[in-house]
Amino acid sequence: MSQALRVGVAGLGTVGAALISQVAHRREALTARCGRGIEVVAVSARSRGKDRGFDLKKMKWFDDPVALARDASIDVFVELMGGSGGVAKAAVEAALAAGKSVVTANKALLAKHGVKLAALAEKNNVALNYEAAVGAAIPIVKTLREGLAGNEIARIYGILNGTCNYILTRMEQEGLSFADCLKDAQRLGYAEADPTFDIEGHDTAQKLSILASLAFGTKVDESAIYVEGISSIAPADLAAADELGYRVKLLGVAVKTPQGIEQRVHPTMVRKDSAIAQVMGVTNAVTVDASGINPITLIGPGAGGAATASAVLSDIADVARGLRVMPFGRPTAKLASVRKAPMQRHEGGYYIRLQARDKPGTAATIAKRLAQQEISLESIVQRHRKGAPESEVKGGSVPVILITYATSEDAVRKALAAVGRDKVISGRPQVIRIEKN
Amino acid sequence: MSQALRVGVAGLGTVGAALISQVAHRREALTARCGRGIEVVAVSARSRGKDRGFDLKKMKWFDDPVALARDASIDVFVELMGGSGGVAKAAVEAALAAGKSVVTANKALLAKHGVKLAALAEKNNVALNYEAAVGAAIPIVKTLREGLAGNEIARIYGILNGTCNYILTRMEQEGLSFADCLKDAQRLGYAEADPTFDIEGHDTAQKLSILASLAFGTKVDESAIYVEGISSIAPADLAAADELGYRVKLLGVAVKTPQGIEQRVHPTMVRKDSAIAQVMGVTNAVTVDASGINPITLIGPGAGGAATASAVLSDIADVARGLRVMPFGRPTAKLASVRKAPMQRHEGGYYIRLQARDKPGTAATIAKRLAQQEISLESIVQRHRKGAPESEVKGGSVPVILITYATSEDAVRKALAAVGRDKVISGRPQVIRIEKN
Numbered sequence: 001m002s003q004a005l006r007v008g009v010a011g012l013g014t015v016g017a018a019l020i021s022q023v024a025h026r027r028e029a030l031t032a033r034c035g036r037g038i039e040v041v042a043v044s045a046r047s048r049g050k051d052r053g054f055d056l057k058k059m060k061w062f063d064d065p066v067a068l069a070r071d072a073s074i075d076v077f078v079e080l081m082g083g084s085g086g087v088a089k090a091a092v093e094a095a096l097a098a099g100k101s102v103v104t105a106n107k108a109l110l111a112k113h114g115v116k117l118a119a120l121a122e123k124n125n126v127a128l129n130y131e132a133a134v135g136a137a138i139p140i141v142k143t144l145r146e147g148l149a150g151n152e153i154a155r156i157y158g159i160l161n162g163t164c165n166y167i168l169t170r171m172e173q174e175g176l177s178f179a180d181c182l183k184d185a186q187r188l189g190y191a192e193a194d195p196t197f198d199i200e201g202h203d204t205a206q207k208l209s210i211l212a213s214l215a216f217g218t219k220v221d222e223s224a225i226y227v228e229g230i231s232s233i234a235p236a237d238l239a240a241a242d243e244l245g246y247r248v249k250l251l252g253v254a255v256k257t258p259q260g261i262e263q264r265v266h267p268t269m270v271r272k273d274s275a276i277a278q279v280m281g282v283t284n285a286v287t288v289d290a291s292g293i294n295p296i297t298l299i300g301p302g303a304g305g306a307a308t309a310s311a312v313l314s315d316i317a318d319v320a321r322g323l324r325v326m327p328f329g330r331p332t333a334k335l336a337s338v339r340k341a342p343m344q345r346h347e348g349g350y351y352i353r354l355q356a357r358d359k360p361g362t363a364a365t366i367a368k369r370l371a372q373q374e375i376s377l378e379s380i381v382q383r384h385r386k387g388a389p390e391s392e393v394k395g396g397s398v399p400v401i402l403i404t405y406a407t408s409e410d411a412v413r414k415a416l417a418a419v420g421r422d423k424v425i426s427g428r429p430q431v432i433r434i435e436k437n
Numbered sequence: 438m439s440q441a442l443r444v445g446v447a448g449l450g451t452v453g454a455a456l457i458s459q460v461a462h463r464r465e466a467l468t469a470r471c472g473r474g475i476e477v478v479a480v481s482a483r484s485r486g487k488d489r490g491f492d493l494k495k496m497k498w499f500d501d502p503v504a505l506a507r508d509a510s511i512d513v514f515v516e517l518m519g520g521s522g523g524v525a526k527a528a529v530e531a532a533l534a535a536g537k538s539v540v541t542a543n544k545a546l547l548a549k550h551g552v553k554l555a556a557l558a559e560k561n562n563v564a565l566n567y568e569a570a571v572g573a574a575i576p577i578v579k580t581l582r583e584g585l586a587g588n589e590i591a592r593i594y595g596i597l598n599g600t601c602n603y604i605l606t607r608m609e610q611e612g613l614s615f616a617d618c619l620k621d622a623q624r625l626g627y628a629e630a631d632p633t634f635d636i637e638g639h640d641t642a643q644k645l646s647i648l649a650s651l652a653f654g655t656k657v658d659e660s661a662i663y664v665e666g667i668s669s670i671a672p673a674d675l676a677a678a679d680e681l682g683y684r685v686k687l688l689g690v691a692v693k694t695p696q697g698i699e700q701r702v703h704p705t706m707v708r709k710d711s712a713i714a715q716v717m718g719v720t721n722a723v724t725v726d727a728s729g730i731n732p733i734t735l736i737g738p739g740a741g742g743a744a745t746a747s748a749v750l751s752d753i754a755d756v757a758r759g760l761r762v763m764p765f766g767r768p769t770a771k772l773a774s775v776r777k778a779p780m781q782r783h784e785g786g787y788y789i790r791l792q793a794r795d796k797p798g799t800a801a802t803i804a805k806r807l808a809q810q811e812i813s814l815e816s817i818v819q820r821h822r823k824g825a826p827e828s829e830v831k832g833g834s835v836p837v838i839l840i841t842y843a844t845s846e847d848a849v850r851k852a853l854a855a856v857g858r859d860k861v862i863s864g865r866p867q868v869i870r871i872e873k874n
Contacts, residue, residue: 139576142580294737294744313587314587
């Protein structure tokens, strides 16, 4: 039996505390699996005195995580501090440069500096594992990096943010407004006091940038992602989606197109009978479309101390077993730059909800503008004032809901701009892309 | 760059042919991922002359797969012949003994001889990979063997046989009989001419035995599995399930209980809103319940040439990259013998459908027999002759559907035996276990 793997952990929040508890509880099984023990021998955190429910005395304490990262007493450095730069980056770099493998749950760091850090890991022949950074306990990083090595991936998409899915689920199931659901999510701890990062799609974008790199062998490039959040979604959209056989989910989507790789985060209509549409509440899910076979979907807890820690621990176990794969599945030198498919060239079906002025000729005007852009309609629902629910009739306007056949983003934008100039609608049109699945 | 990995393939059916095509198509990506090429250099099959759509001339031909397995011209042996013993076993043993890694899609071989073959692989420091043996393209073997190494698994269950799920889906959606759906499945090539192995649950049992070993660190033991197939399922059961908020799926379930490990294959009522209940048609799915976190579910194509070949190719890529994990995730010497939890001690809810004689006192008699076994009822639906659909009223009897609270298999069996002796029912009671999820 080899010597135990000595682990240093920087960051002792909920994930760090759960990790230390799991390492203790799973000692025997981990030793059997890895052929050696796993021991947390050193830690670093903001406050030494805080009661975390376990005894820090057996572990070496570091005020400075960077000092911990390069300390000779550890074999692997676990970064659980968070943040896209600063001390997290400095500590990870220090560990890699000192020839220590790194395990991190830090999506922001990887989205911003993933390629550079991967190159540093490669140069030093050490591992950089980050299963917990995307989808927490869902083993999607390993699945893309190793499990689907035999597959050519055409598209990957997922529900990567539990806060948004929780809000959309409650809006759909209870007919509540976005604002009310957000408040509830904040009260229950599912959303931050400043929820912008989650609800405007940036958290999803960071995770998507990592998945896209793993799926397509490209450099992580968050800036190549088109991002829209869910704050404009209204109960009327969810009700209309339901009637039409869809659900609305905030998806991160990366897809190969003839124009390059399209990466986008936006509210999306998905068919109710798809696996991803069934995913409710804070649960996450990722679907992988590989060439020539039916889709593969992974569903599971995408956040939480125990779920995140279990993924971190599996990454540590890989290090203990001596399994090492290039951080993005291939040498960084072979990662291609993203050829970004422009969003204007995006093609697909669209859901469009307009508040149309209730006067003769409105429908004809809208239809004409769509026809001018060669947009064909799969369905159009216009409720007349009498038939429309009271709530939908606003100062002489009625809702019109259009579903288009596949068309381009550019055509939709141009058509709606023209409709706007025609002054036949009030307010901003609501546009939700439909994802085939 | 290292030398290309030289692969020998025995068995050139749909999977073998798809594999050779995928190796050719993915040459560049595989080389980037693995740091070396992958080449199929030798093959063996029953008929050399058959047109398979690719040129055999560039590959060394072997009439005898065992000779191929030990030939010095190959580094890794891929077994795609099938069969739980015979030439498949001899060839795999020959390859391992000769120090060559083996990749196989052969669940029967692993269910029967997995532990012995794993020990042989270990002794020779080579890999024995078999991702394709369970759930084809779903990366469940890697997920259990590596991805969830940090998790303590409490239960694993899945839809592991596409034929059965196809039949149950059509029965449910179209109200057809089992016999009619089976015929259709045979016509469409989803079921064999002799469908017993699939529909009676044996295929599921073989796959479950492998998953249970990976999940719980026990020796593969197909004989420890309680097996029931789907041939007794009637449209009436699916209709009742639907009304009660359930779907019926053939599940393989392995669960840790205080009595040991319970392994069972049987038609199962699962709640409609669970991830597994959404899985329709030939698709497979596996759910893993790990301690302290919400379930993780993997869904995807569980059969087919391309899907199976892609998993085989990912396994080959692991060998090319030099990733090697013990075949069952830990040394065979550490695999525990299965302490089999007896089926009589199984605890859970039950769906029971009886054809009760339509006379006074019948309901009271049934209720008494259940009470004597301390079985509590969550619901009881008895349709009187007048109210029951014509089809359900058979010669003076009416259907009674009972849903029990958690009770034991033993209690249910004793209660139903007593009801049978009371002569208040006709025919055999239908019993379907309810799986909490």
